[in-house]
Amino acid sequence: MAEALDLKAIGTRPVRPDGIDKVTGRAAFGADLHLPNMLHGMVLRSPHAHARIKSVDLTRARAAEGVLAAVSGADFPGGAGAGDLAKNVIARDKVLYHGHAVAAVAAKTLLQAEAALDLIEVDYEVLDPVMSLDEAMADGATLVNESQHTNGDTSKPASNVAATQRFERGDLAAGFAEADVVVETEHRVPMAHQGYIEPHACTATANEDGKATVWCCTQGHFDVRSLTAQVLGEKVGNIKVIPSEIGGGFGGKTTIYLEPLAVKMSQMTGRPVKMTMSREDVFRATGPTSGTWCKAKIGAKKDGTFTAASAWLAYEAGAFPGAPIGPGCMSVLAPYEVPNLVIEGNDVLVNKPKVCAYRAPGAPQSMHAMESAIDELARQLDMDPIDLRLKNSAAEGTVAPYGPRFPAIGLRECLEAAKVHPNYTAPVPEGAGRGVAVGFWFNIGMQSSAEVRIAEDGAVTVMEGSPDIGGSRASMALMAAETLGVPYEQVKAHVGDTESTGFCNVTGGSRTTFATGMAVVQACEDIIAQCKQRAALTWDLDEEQVDWVDGEAVPKPGVNADVKPLSLADIARGAGRTGGPLLGRASLNAQGAGASFSCNFTDTIVDTETGKVDVLSFTAVQDAGRAIHPSYVEGQMQGGAVQGIGWALNEEYIYDDNGVMENAGFLDYRVPVASDMPMIDTEIIEVANPFHPYGVRGVGETPIVAPLAAVSNAVRDQLGFRIPDLPLSPPRVLEAIDEQGGH
Amino acid sequence: MSKQHVSTTINGDEVEFLCEPHQSLLEVLRDELGLTGTKEGCATGDCGACSVMIDGRLVCSCLMLGVEAQGVEVTTIEGIAGADGLHVIQQKYLEHAALQCGICTPGFIVATKALLDRNPDPDETTIRYWLAGNLCRCTGYDKIVRAVQDAAQNLAYEA
Numbered sequence: 091m092a093e094a095l096d097l098k099a100i101g102t103r104p105v106r107p108d109g110i111d112k113v114t115g116r117a118a119f120g121a122d123l124h125l126p127n128m129l130h131g132m133v134l135r136s137p138h139a140h141a142r143i144k145s146v147d148l149t150r151a152r153a154a155e156g157v158l159a160a161v162s163g164a165d166f167p168g169g170a171g172a173g174d175l176a177k178n179v180i181a182r183d184k185v186l187y188h189g190h191a192v193a194a195v196a197a198k199t200l201l202q203a204e205a206a207l208d209l210i211e212v213d214y215e216v217l218d219p220v221m222s223l224d225e226a227m228a229d230g231a232t233l234v235n236e237s238q239h240t241n242g243d244t245s246k247p248a249s250n251v252a253a254t255q256r257f258e259r260g261d262l263a264a265g266f267a268e269a270d271v272v273v274e275t276e277h278r279v280p281m282a283h284q285g286y287i288e289p290h291a292c293t294a295t296a297n298e299d300g301k302a303t304v305w306c307c308t309q310g311h312f313d314v315r316s317l318t319a320q321v322l323g324e325k326v327g328n329i330k331v332i333p334s335e336i337g338g339g340f341g342g343k344t345t346i347y348l349e350p351l352a353v354k355m356s357q358m359t360g361r362p363v364k365m366t367m368s369r370e371d372v373f374r375a376t377g378p379t380s381g382t383w384c385k386a387k388i389g390a391k392k393d394g395t396f397t398a399a400s401a402w403l404a405y406e407a408g409a410f411p412g413a414p415i416g417p418g419c420m421s422v423l424a425p426y427e428v429p430n431l432v433i434e435g436n437d438v439l440v441n442k443p444k445v446c447a448y449r450a451p452g453a454p455q456s457m458h459a460m461e462s463a464i465d466e467l468a469r470q471l472d473m474d475p476i477d478l479r480l481k482n483s484a485a486e487g488t489v490a491p492y493g494p495r496f497p498a499i500g501l502r503e504c505l506e507a508a509k510v511h512p513n514y515t516a517p518v519p520e521g522a523g524r525g526v527a528v529g530f531w532f533n534i535g536m537q538s539s540a541e542v543r544i545a546e547d548g549a550v551t552v553m554e555g556s557p558d559i560g561g562s563r564a565s566m567a568l569m570a571a572e573t574l575g576v577p578y579e580q581v582k583a584h585v586g587d588t589e590s591t592g593f594c595n596v597t598g599g600s601r602t603t604f605a606t607g608m609a610v611v612q613a614c615e616d617i618i619a620q621c622k623q624r625a626a627l628t629w630d631l632d633e634e635q636v637d638w639v640d641g642e643a644v645p646k647p648g649v650n651a652d653v654k655p656l657s658l659a660d661i662a663r664g665a666g667r668t669g670g671p672l673l674g675r676a677s678l679n680a681q682g683a684g685a686s687f688s689c690n691f692t693d694t695i696v697d698t699e700t701g702k703v704d705v706l707s708f709t710a711v712q713d714a715g716r717a718i719h720p721s722y723v724e725g726q727m728q729g730g731a732v733q734g735i736g737w738a739l740n741e742e743y744i745y746d747d748n749g750v751m752e753n754a755g756f757l758d759y760r761v762p763v764a765s766d767m768p769m770i771d772t773e774i775i776e777v778a779n780p781f782h783p784y785g786v787r788g789v790g791e792t793p794i795v796a797p798l799a800a801v802s803n804a805v806r807d808q809l810g811f812r813i814p815d816l817p818l819s820p821p822r823v824l825e826a827i828d829e830q831g832g833h
Numbered sequence: 834m835s836k837q838h839v840s841t842t843i844n845g846d847e848v849e850f851l852c853e854p855h856q857s858l859l860e861v862l863r864d865e866l867g868l869t870g871t872k873e874g875c876a877t878g879d880c881g882a883c884s885v886m887i888d889g890r891l892v893c894s895c896l897m898l899g900v901e902a903q904g905v906e907v908t909t910i911e912g913i914a915g916a917d918g919l920h921v922i923q924q925k926y927l928e929h930a931a932l933q934c935g936i937c938t939p940g941f942i943v944a945t946k947a948l949l950d951r952n953p954d955p956d957e958t959t960i961r962y963w964l965a966g967n968l969c970r971c972t973g974y975d976k977i978v979r980a981v982q983d984a985a986q987n988l989a990y991e992a
């Protein structure tokens with residue numbers, strides 16, 4: 091059990107290894123690379139939300155001053171196998187959203203590239219855009235993709251519903267019949283963007299030997315390598331990807347947009363090509379998460395015991411299939427024991443950008459619906475909302491709606507801690523409302539590698555392949571220091587490129603500290619095994635007679651040897667005599683990523699004159715399994731909470747009738763600023779994950795899940811009626827207040 | 834159009850450069866002078882990632898033309914640390930884990946410097962309103978505000 095461990099490094103809060111570079115401006119991010127002879131690439135984007143491309147003529151652009159290359163979809167024949175990915179990178183027969191890439195140019199200066207875009211002639215046949223779930227799912231709807239059949243079933247007519255998902259347990263009708271109280275709610279939440287502050291950027295250099303190097307900001311450079319290779323029809327081995335520092339991703343930097351265009355144009359010109367997106371491009375053509383339409387229904391006995399629940403979820407996929415309905419369905423009832431349930435999800439095409447992962451993708455929307463319904467249920471039962479959740483809480487042994495049985499989980503502990511938290515026992519401020527909600531993310535493992543190298547003075551270098559978005563180098567260094575028994579300051583952690591370190595999947599799904607951390611721990615254990623062997627050789631003992639204690643090899647108790655302990659430095663210094671340099675390695679496909687649950691509560695106050703909602707306090711309680719660097723765990727909880735609050739209160743994609751996003755900038759797509767927020771109080775719960783050597787659970791995703799419903803429930807508490815849809819922006823809140831006043 | 838010649842002072846050094854009349858100071862700093870510590874998050878004045886000080890005043894360098902730097906003193910993130918090491922503000926951002934991805938950090942640190950230069954003892958509300966022009970999507974601002982409070986206390990103590 092991790093509780094029993096006597097930890098020295100883990101749980102401390104040292105300065106991160108990459109910190110100084112990041113406070114001095116030295117750290118190099120995606121757009122910070124400048125190479126000699128570099129060209130500037132720019133993308134021509136579709137002015138229509140839905141149109142057939144009849145022709146693209148690049149002749150005049152190619153002839154323009156300073157232009158050395160111009161490409162359109164036709165220049166990427168090798169990408170046929172890459173399917174939707176390739177079509178999203180650059181359109182072929184149809185443009186499917188306003189801002190869809192149609193062509194690109196590379197010129198000596200940015201101005202020349204920009205001017206050349208105006209010379210590209212595209213002939214479109216404009217089609218009706220499909221802009222809402224209702225429209226997309228209606229009978230006789232215009233089709234975003236004429237050959238899309240639900241779940242690939244060609245015996246049925248083509249449909250904008252690309253896929254469906256269903257979980258079922260027990261007898262739903264019987265369950266609802268058993269209930270004393272049944273609540274039903276329905277909610278719509280528009281598209282929202284991850285809003286990372288760094289726009290996408292990359293620089294590609296293709297060599298004469300056919301090899302290309304890509305420098306870019308990404309959550310997963312190994313994925314950039316394979317995806318770029320797919321779109322270009324290249325061999326993976328011909329592409330090297332160097333991850334720059336990354337200025338936020340939240341899931342939105344797990345795919346590619348510019349990279350194949352830059353590589354292609356570098357191949358065509360023999361010169362480096364740099365491409366960066368504007369903020370407007372970022373909003374129009376990358377990342378958003380699904381707009382959703384969710385129905386929730388839940389029934390309980392008088393004592394609060396849930397008897398049945400159902401959820402119907404429809405998620406906008408954007409232009410290509412792939413809305414996160416799987417996780418949406420998995421999450422919606424995961425925190426509870428529910429004997430009878432039906433959960434249905436629909437992945438629906440619309441003429442909006444292809445959605446990308448956004449922190450706990452799919453869970454905030456579905457859980458907003460169910461946690462709102464549960465809040466109403468608590469009111470009807472006259473129960474405290476935490477007590478109602480505790481009564482039905484999942485625990486070790488509960489079978490999740492999606493199949494597996496939970497091992498040790500920390501939901502109950504979170505709820506109990508919230509119940510006695512001073513912010514909860516304090517009265518609700520005069521005139522304000524309080525809302526409670528639960529959050530969940532299952533977390534993922536996947537593949538990681540790590541290497542640990544020991545210099546001749548004992549300095550430890552950890553080399554791994556998970557881009558560091560939020561301090562993960564510090565976590566890796568802490569786990570290495572703990573395992574090896576050396577001070578944190580003796581360890582440096584690095585993120586290697588695709589050729590200097592072993593394969594790692596993306597930084598995402600809250601897997602890095604768990605899975606890559608596990609690889610680092612195992613690579614350190616490899617070092618320890620080697621050190622014990624080297625010490626045995628030095629002392630003329632058997633390996634089994636040597637122990638590793640506090641960073642030193644010592645003879646095991648009872649072994650009769652008159653020798654001085656050998657430190658990591660001692661062994662490294664003499665490594666040439668005992669078998670060569672110390673190099674530890676591990677690679678794994680991590681299993682057992684423990685689910686992380688949370689309970690959030692908030693006090694908000696609505697100005698009934700303006701409709702503006704102010705957040706007075708926000709408290710996040712979450713199970714981290716084991717907080718390796720508690721400050722960065724708190725940081726995840728606080729950052730996720732504020733993203734969730736922004737989503738609840740302000741953030742939304744607003745479209746005009748032609749399918750053009752009207753608020754593609756930070757002025758009108760308003761993310762929370764410092765003056766909008768209070769301090770975000772955190773409490774970390776540690777119910778160790780039995781599948782990680784130190785008990786780690788991923789913590790990055792869960793924090794964004796509960797705030798949507800917590801804020802909605804708080805506003806409901808004050809107003810006395812529910813506004814089901816988000817965001818709770820001043821116009822919507824005011825309209826709802828006016829409507830209520832009219833009744 | 835021909836390039837313009839500009840003489841300015843950047844982080845205490847006299848600097849001359851040529852730039853196009855339309856180029857923003859941000860573009861000049863990053864693309865012409867290699868000072869890439871100043872970041873671009875929007876280029877429309879909405880995110881503060883490009884914050885610099887002009888004669889001690891906090892400015893979005895994306896909203897200022899390169900040619901407007903003629904004769905002024907520019908301070909960028911590269912000029913905050915001294916020969917004797919990190920500035921207290923930088924140190925406190927590190928100690929408080931006030932950065933996650935770090936893309937907003939140069940802008941926040943410059944903005945914090947501008948604040949504490951003029952108001953050495955700001956309360957939480959003042960800090961939050963002063964920093965409202967700087968977006969951070971990672972931290973939720975909590976640890977940033979605490980770092981600024983701690984830096985202010987330290988500077989007061991040193992003074």
Ligand code: FES
Pocket residue numbers: 872873874875876877878879880881882883884893894895896
């Ligand atoms: S880049 Fe200047 S304010 Fe965003």
Ligand code: FES
Pocket residue numbers: 287337338931932933934935936937938968969970971972
């Ligand atoms: S630390 Fe990432 S935007 Fe502030």
